[in-house]
Amino acid sequence: MFRSTILAVGLLALGCSLAPAFAATPATAPAATQAKAxxxxxxxxxxxxxxxxxxxxxxxxxxxxxxxxxxxxxxxxxxxxxxxxxxxxxxxxxxxxxxxxxxxxxxxxxxxxxxx
Amino acid sequence: MNKSVIALVLTLGLGSLASVHAQQAPAAAPAINDAQIAHIAYTAGAIDVTAAKQALSKSHNKAVRQFAEEMARDHAAVNDQALALAKKLGVTPADNGTSQSLAKGAAAEQTKLAALSGAAYDKAYAENEVAFHKAVLAALDGTLIPSTQNAELKSLLETGSKLFHEHEMHAEHLAASLK
The missing domain is CATH 2.60.40.420 (Cupredoxins -  blue copper proteins)
Incomplete structure (x- = not known):
């Protein structure tokens, strides 16, 4: 129970910290495809x-x-x-x-x- | 022989128009108007579609059939465009002596070709296509396009001239390959 709570909190924290990184991905994607004129x-x-x-x-x-x-x-x-x-x-x-x-x-x- | 029929009809028909045109003062209206020109161009296209359909019903030669399919497809496309343009401009294509001579000559040619079969038919069809496209090309460039008043019709006829030139070359290659 305690272990699973820690795991859940840990996953949430990981999710929050990763979210900005994922959100930033679409902004950089067009730069990669711009080479294909x-x-x-x-x-x-x-x-x-x-x-x-x-x-x-x-x-x-x-x-x-x-x-x-x-x-x-x-x-x-x-x-x-x-x-x-x-x-x-x-x-x-x-x-x-x-x-x-x-x-x-x-x-x-x-x-x-x-x-x- | 066969090629001379249509070539002669065209030369005579358009030659007489050209001479009428030449007799007039440079500033005078052309001897043929756009409605007549549209009719002549449409008739020439329709004649080649009919000839192509006859070829597709008679020939078993792959190259001849491919050529005929191209003729039917391209000339039908020009004629569809010509009809659409005439409708847009409110012009009714006007029948005239040249169109009638063309149609009469083509009907005679088709009867002649109908009597042939096999390699003899293929050769005669290809040779006639060379002569037909040469004659129409001369008429387009020499008389019809210079006499056309409407810019859109002139542009369509100029595209038609390029098309006839391509077809003539294709027909020449075909005729040479059948000798």
């Missing part, structure tokens, strides 16, 4: 929009198809093949390197994604 590539009127600059490996690439046609972003080296239906938004993770890509339905549509 999101870069948007917009497709419209049969063209891939401007390529993002300053992309780092691990960043998010958001492909947004504003066109009325179905397109794809297909890497020439086969490392990605993203289907983009009209209105679709697809997110991928950038890998380090230079990746020329094209639309497999309309091969005149091209771009090169560069990530460091």
């Amino acid at each position: 999101v870069h948007v590539i917009v497709l419209d009127k049969m063209v891939f929009g401007p390529m993002p600059t300053g992309v780092r490996a691990g960043d998010i690439i958001e492909w947004v198809n504003h066109d009325i046609f179905e397109h794809s972003a297909t890497a020439r080296d086969g490392s990605f093949d993203i289907d983009l239906k009209p209105g679709a938004t697809v997110r991928t993770t950038a890998k380090a390197g230079s990746f020329p890509f094209f639309c497999k339905f309309h091969p005149g549509m091209t771009g090169t994604l560069v990530a460091k």
